[in-house]
Amino acid sequence: MNSNWHRRLLAAHTALVYLFLYAPIAILVVFSFNAARQTAFWEGFTLDWYRRLLGNALLFRSVRNSLVVAGITTAVAVLLGTPAALALARHEFRGKRATQALLYLPVIIPEVVLGAALVTFFGAVELRLSLWTVVIAHVVFSVSYVAIVVRARLAGLDPSLEEAARDLGAGPVETFRRVTLPLAAPGIVASALLVFTLSIDDYVITSFVAGVGATTLPLHIYSMLKVGVTPEVNAVSTLLLAGTVVLIVVAHRLLSSETGDPK
Amino acid sequence: MSASLNPSVEIQNVTKRFGDVAAVDGVSLSIAPGEFFALLGPSGCGKTTLLRLIAGFEEPDAGTIRIQGSDVTRVPPHRRPVNMVFQHYALFPHLTVEENVAFGMRYKDLPRTGQAARVAEALALVRLTGYEKRRSDQLSGGQRQRVALARALVLGPQVLLLDEPLAALDPNLRKEVQVELKSLQRSLGITFVFVTHDRQEALAMSDRIAVMNGGKVEQVGSPVQVFEAPETEFVARFLGATNVFTAEVRRQEDGLLSLQLPDGTEFSIPDPGPPRLRREPLRFVVRPEKLALRAVPVPSEISLAVTVEDRVYHGASTEWTVRDARGERYAVFAQNAGLAGDALPFSPGSPAFLGWDARHSVMLRES
Amino acid sequence: MRRSGRSAYPLLLPTWLVLGIFFLVPLFLMLAVSFAERGTYGGIKPVGDLGAYVRSGEFLGNYARSLGGIYLKIGWRSLWMAVLTTVLCLAVSFPIAYYLALLAPRRWKGLLLGLVVVPFWTSFLIRTYAWMFILRTEGLINLVLLGTGLFHHPLEILYTQTAVMIGLVYGELPFMILPLYASLEKLDRSLLEAASDLGAGSSQRLWRVTVPLSMPGIVAGTVLVFIPSLGQFVVSDLLGGARGMLLGNLIQNQFAVARNKPFGSALAFELTAAVLLLLVAYAVYARRRGGEELL
Numbered sequence: 040m041n042s043n044w045h046r047r048l049l050a051a052h053t054a055l056v057y058l059f060l061y062a063p064i065a066i067l068v069v070f071s072f073n074a075a076r077q078t079a080f081w082e083g084f085t086l087d088w089y090r091r092l093l094g095n096a097l098l099f100r101s102v103r104n105s106l107v108v109a110g111i112t113t114a115v116a117v118l119l120g121t122p123a124a125l126a127l128a129r130h131e132f133r134g135k136r137a138t139q140a141l142l143y144l145p146v147i148i149p150e151v152v153l154g155a156a157l158v159t160f161f162g163a164v165e166l167r168l169s170l171w172t173v174v175i176a177h178v179v180f181s182v183s184y185v186a187i188v189v190r191a192r193l194a195g196l197d198p199s200l201e202e203a204a205r206d207l208g209a210g211p212v213e214t215f216r217r218v219t220l221p222l223a224a225p226g227i228v229a230s231a232l233l234v235f236t237l238s239i240d241d242y243v244i245t246s247f248v249a250g251v252g253a254t255t256l257p258l259h260i261y262s263m264l265k266v267g268v269t270p271e272v273n274a275v276s277t278l279l280l281a282g283t284v285v286l287i288v289v290a291h292r293l294l295s296s297e298t299g300d301p302k
Numbered sequence: 303m304s305a306s307l308n309p310s311v312e313i314q315n316v317t318k319r320f321g322d323v324a325a326v327d328g329v330s331l332s333i334a335p336g337e338f339f340a341l342l343g344p345s346g347c348g349k350t351t352l353l354r355l356i357a358g359f360e361e362p363d364a365g366t367i368r369i370q371g372s373d374v375t376r377v378p379p380h381r382r383p384v385n386m387v388f389q390h391y392a393l394f395p396h397l398t399v400e401e402n403v404a405f406g407m408r409y410k411d412l413p414r415t416g417q418a419a420r421v422a423e424a425l426a427l428v429r430l431t432g433y434e435k436r437r438s439d440q441l442s443g444g445q446r447q448r449v450a451l452a453r454a455l456v457l458g459p460q461v462l463l464l465d466e467p468l469a470a471l472d473p474n475l476r477k478e479v480q481v482e483l484k485s486l487q488r489s490l491g492i493t494f495v496f497v498t499h500d501r502q503e504a505l506a507m508s509d510r511i512a513v514m515n516g517g518k519v520e521q522v523g524s525p526v527q528v529f530e531a532p533e534t535e536f537v538a539r540f541l542g543a544t545n546v547f548t549a550e551v552r553r554q555e556d557g558l559l560s561l562q563l564p565d566g567t568e569f570s571i572p573d574p575g576p577p578r579l580r581r582e583p584l585r586f587v588v589r590p591e592k593l594a595l596r597a598v599p600v601p602s603e604i605s606l607a608v609t610v611e612d613r614v615y616h617g618a619s620t621e622w623t624v625r626d627a628r629g630e631r632y633a634v635f636a637q638n639a640g641l642a643g644d645a646l647p648f649s650p651g652s653p654a655f656l657g658w659d660a661r662h663s664v665m666l667r668e669s
Numbered sequence: 670m671r672r673s674g675r676s677a678y679p680l681l682l683p684t685w686l687v688l689g690i691f692f693l694v695p696l697f698l699m700l701a702v703s704f705a706e707r708g709t710y711g712g713i714k715p716v717g718d719l720g721a722y723v724r725s726g727e728f729l730g731n732y733a734r735s736l737g738g739i740y741l742k743i744g745w746r747s748l749w750m751a752v753l754t755t756v757l758c759l760a761v762s763f764p765i766a767y768y769l770a771l772l773a774p775r776r777w778k779g780l781l782l783g784l785v786v787v788p789f790w791t792s793f794l795i796r797t798y799a800w801m802f803i804l805r806t807e808g809l810i811n812l813v814l815l816g817t818g819l820f821h822h823p824l825e826i827l828y829t830q831t832a833v834m835i836g837l838v839y840g841e842l843p844f845m846i847l848p849l850y851a852s853l854e855k856l857d858r859s860l861l862e863a864a865s866d867l868g869a870g871s872s873q874r875l876w877r878v879t880v881p882l883s884m885p886g887i888v889a890g891t892v893l894v895f896i897p898s899l900g901q902f903v904v905s906d907l908l909g910g911a912r913g914m915l916l917g918n919l920i921q922n923q924f925a926v927a928r929n930k931p932f933g934s935a936l937a938f939e940l941t942a943a944v945l946l947l948l949v950a951y952a953v954y955a956r957r958r959g960g961e962e963l964l
Contacts, residue, residue, distance in 0.1 A: 045871065049768040053781075056765045060788060060842065063799035066809060070802070077807060119687060122680035130677035138681060141688055149900025149944060151917040152699075152937045153692075155924050159702055159934065160695035179691050182684055202359050203392035205379040207406030207457065214380075217405075221396045240792045243902050243917075247924065257794050264794075264907060268802055276795040283791050 064280065071273035088274035098275065101259035104170060108255060109238035112177040116234050119178070120185025121227055125219070127186065128193035129201075142187065145180045153180065154247030161248065168250030176248045177241065181234040188233065192226025193219075225294050232290045236283070308371035310335040310461055310493040311356060316365030318351055325351040326362070327517035333495060333510075335370075335460070338487050340504040341497045343514035344540070349497045352514070353463050356495060358382045370460055380409065385454035386463040390470055391446045393438035393453075399425070400434040403453045410457060424456035427486075443471050444479065451486075461493045468503060480507055501541055505529060513537045530589075533667050538587040545590060545632045547663070551582045559665075561586075564628060569604045569660045585666045590635035592662040595622055595648060596655040603657035608632070610648045620646060624656060632656060696941075703934035704728035713931060731935035740919065740936075747916040748943075750830070750905075751898035754837040758845040758894045759887065761838065766849035766886075767879070771858065782850070788843045797907050800836050801827060804908070828910035836904040841897060845890040852886025853879070885958060892951050896944050916940055 071089075075082035092098055126132070127139065145153065157176050161168060200222065204214040242257040249258060256279070263272050311333040318326040326348045333339045341349035354360045356367060358379030366375045374382050385406075393402050403424055407417045425431050428448035438446055447467060454462055467483070468476045484507050487494045498504050504511050505525040512522045513536070521533045532538035535546060549561040552568060559573035561584065578584070599605035608624040611631070620641075622634040634656065641647075648654050706727070708714040716722045734740065769781055788796065803809045804827040811823035826832050856879065864874045880887075902917035909915070914922075916936065923933025 042871075046768075046772050049764050049772060053765045053768045053773075056761060056842070057781075057784060059839070060784070063803055063839070064791070064796065067795070067799045067802060080812070119684045123684040126677040126680035130680075132677040138685070141685075141693070145688065145692055147896060147944065147948060149896070149917065149937075149940055151900050151902050151920045152941050155920055155933055155937045156695035156699040157691070158924060159699050159930060160691070162930075163698055175691055178687060182687060186684065197390065197392060199388045199390065199392040200394060202357075202379070203386070203388055203394070203453075204405070205359070206357055206384075206386045207453065208380045208409030209406070210378075210380050213409075218394060222394075236790050240794065242794050243921075246921075257792070260794060260798075264798055264801065268798075268805060272798065273802070276792075276798060279792055279795055287787060287790050 067273050068277045068280065071270060071277040073270060073273075076270060088270040089278075091271055092274055092278070095271075097254070098256075098259055101254045101256045104253060105239050105256040108170060108173050108177060109235050111174050112181050112238045113231050113235045115174075115178050116181035116185045117227060117231050120182045120230065121189050121223070123182070123186040124189035124193060124223075124226075128190045129198070142183045144183075146183045146187070150241075150243040154244040157244070158247040168248055168253070170250070170253040172248045172250060173245055173253055173255065176244050177238045180244070181238060184234050184237065185227075185230040188230035189223055189226045192223055192229075196222050228293055229290065232286060236286065308335075309333055309368070310337065310370060311339075311495060312368040313352070313356070314366045314368075316352070316355060316362045316367060318348075318355060318360055318362050324517045326355065328365075329514075329517070329519050330365075331512055331519060331522065333461075333493060335493055336491050338484065338494045338507060338509045339496065340508035340511045341495065341514060342499070342501060342504040342511050342540075344499055347514040348517040349499075349514050350465060351517075353386075353465055353495060353497045356461075357384060357386050357463050383459060384461040384463055385457055385459040386465065387447070387450045387454055387467045389465045389467070391438075391450040393441075393446055393449055395438055397437075398434065399430065399436050399438070399441070399449050402438070402449055403456055405453060406457045420456055424452040427455065428452045444475050447471065447479065451483075455490070459492065461495060462487075464494060464496045466497055466499070468498070468500070476503075483507065513540060515540075531664050532587065535585065535587070535666050538664070538666065543587045543589045543664075545588050545593065546666075547586050547588065549584050549586065551578045551580055551584055553580070554578050561663075563604075563606065565606065565626070567604060567606065569663075571660045571663055571665075573665065575665060585668075586663040587666060588658050588662050588664070590621070590633040591637075592658055593632065593634045594657045595624070595634050595636065596657045597647070599655045600657050602659075604660055604663075606656040608654055608656045610650055610652050610654055612650055613646060613648070615646065622648070624654065626656075699934045700938060702931050703731055703938050705931045706730065707929045707931050731932045732939070734932065735936055735939060743914055743919050744916055744939075747899055747901075750833065750837065750901075750915060751895050753834065754841060754898040755845075755891050755895045757834070757838050758841055759890065762842060762845040762849050762890065763887075766846050766853050769846075770850050770853035770856070785843050785846050785850075793840060794903060796840060797836050797904050800832065800839065801907055804832050804835070827908060828912060830909065830913060832908040833905050833913045833915075836908040837898050837901060840904060841894040844893040844897075848889040848893060849883060849886040852883045852889075856882055885955075888951065888954055892947060895947065899943060900940055 072084050072086070073081055074085040074087070123138075123142070127135065127142075154176070157172070157179070158168075161172050166172060201214050201218055204218045205211075209217060240257060241255075242261055245255050245258060246261070249255065254262075260272065260275055260279075263269065263275070309332040311331070313329055313331045316326055316329050317324055329348075329352060341352060343349045351360060355362055356369070358374065358377060358381075362375060366373055368374065369383055394405065397405065400421060403421045404417065407420070412420070422431070425434065428451050430445065430448055430452065433441070433445065433449075438449070441449065447470070450467075464483075468479055471479060480503060483494075496504075496508065508525055510522060510524055511528050513520045513528055515536045521528055521537045523531075528537060529541050532541060532543060538544075538546070547563065549563050552560040552562050554560070554573070554577065557572055558570045559575070559578065560568060560570045562568045594600075594603070595610070596603075596605070606626055608626050610622060611625050612623040614621045617638070619638055620636050622636065623631055624634060625631050702713060705716065706714040722728055735744070769778065769785075773781055801808075805811075806823045806825065806827065808827070810826065811820075814820040814824060860878055860882070861874055864878045869877060900917045901915055902921055905913045905915040905918050909918075917940075920933050920936045920940065923929045923936065927933075
């Protein structure tokens, strides 16, 4: 048997893929502390680039814009998507297949197309591009993600739990409040985090529909990139990555401490 | 007095369709207070749908359902005076044992103060004192079942519905739980409506059994009635009486029915049944344990010449498969009480006689 | 509980409205615009006589234009890049998914899988930028290559098709690994043992048992990688520059720079049609397979 040899080869390949996935990010982080401005030579440790970011008012505005957009988008998407998920998971109705297709479409359609369609639409209805048009665009794809994720969570729940609540005397509203909602909560939280990150991260669609003064963080970073690779970009990237890591850890904590979710 | 006049559950001509399929098809049943009533049948026979109709999870397309005299046909599940133990128990995974049991308390008009005591009492009843703070994933199958039971019983229902409550338990535990459930029902004195596909379970626990098939009730009766005197071929076969004979009516007089088997054998049985036509074909069953294999015919018995085809030795008993001249197969279930020495009396291929007491021929109604 | 259909509609109404107004209407509007002509100042030229316009066939002008010259070339390049990205991702992902699903030590599995998922959550923009940083003329790769003394001039990798390829594979890899892992995970190991028992060698086991059984994952991964690659904008813009223009960049260019919305809309519709065609093919495959949909 040469299975040991196979196993090692596969393990080595796996290690290389992880290196491929993570080395570029690691390099970025390391070089955000490099004193050299132009080259990739290491010229000593510095926090200069971070200090410079502190003075960058445009950057802070873009961060604020992004947070506002992502916050509103997430709230709206959860409020719209959760009932839709509930309808899809628990009801049989005419037009169910069409509704499912409608929900998958914004996720699957190329971002460029969605952005182009929306900017055409906003132009036609003479809606001036602003931060609000960005929110609308983000809600369009976010609703789908919420509906899909929450629905998957609900589909995994035994429907007899809700029946048991009814049987024990809880009316429809009480059943939703005391059984459906707590059990769907991990799905709702997960989808909210997902949608929040997608919104914070979106460049392509936003670039089509953002109005003057509605520069979000990705738009700002993109314009920095277009000007040229600078250590400041490394520093911004590192901060964003750190934020993501915090978000992932929080999400993981929240979701794994969720009760009643036997692994 | 009036309570005993009202059936606990009364189902009249209830039909429930899913698409083109009638899951429950014109069923009428009346279940008495304090009765342990089983709905027995294979999967897809409509027994679970019928239970869900009583619980209120489904609305019938036709017919009425009364619980303790009041029409609940259009009453939503949370306003019905029945509680249910679900097949997989449906314990709320986000709540503790105690919280599960207390779940329905707030919808009852009860003083708040008494609630904790009642929860404790219900847990004591199912011997789960000390498990209050556990979550359902920290319980064994048997414990979960008992929590489900306590959660339903704490609300003091007059009717408890149980959907295959033993199916998810391991077989060793099942016998034990059967006895427990039965004695619990006796001591509480409430009505149990119990869905099962397991005939042994139904026979061992119930006061009465409704055998269902294809959305219809084939027969309702005590365990002994449905077992010993099945009315239809389906009931007979479902309860293991697989030997179906065909005969022709010769005469019917003085409460005696004379029949002729295809091989010419004639015999008479007492038959208070409906008038029969001469030469009318009739079918009857004889349970395998009521058949005997003989080397020579016994005069007091009906005898049929057969050939032994196969045998399975179970130790305490032997199961024989025999075939008559027309190729029909019959099963014979013989206790090995008389067996001595080292050989079974017949071997495959040997001729024998199938004998049975005429009284054990149970006439079937064509369903 | 089987609930009556009518009570589902209030739950869905807000979503229907939002997606109807801000998704379907814009798409149909864009479809309409794609049949129009560009106006003098970047708007849409009004059509005088609709009947005549349709009869003359002019309404298909944008589509006709997109099928010629440089545009056709960009279209083919996009398709080719997407195919290549998918194939490369599949080739790289299958062994790692196989290792994770069947060979990895149990206690490492969660962590290793988590590390595949993390890129989903990190900024795509920044992950692409990382390659800009590495591949540019003064970047790390060139630094190392020059340092070895084997090269005397820096390699120009950034702003080439190679760079775009690297970026695409890098960005889409997790989308291939996860569905492959999901279907390999379900693979019953005793099937592989049975195959050995029946005399199959290791490569026969792979081709006759493992690959056919992981087909749902392969197909799902292919769809998940191919679609975003085909409509890619960021990677080709940042790593490909002017030479790496793909369909996504061309469309964006028509809206943002060339101010030719009708032509851009026509291109966007061609891209959408290609994506939908692929999805329909996938749906047919999934239904014939009778399995769960992986999307």
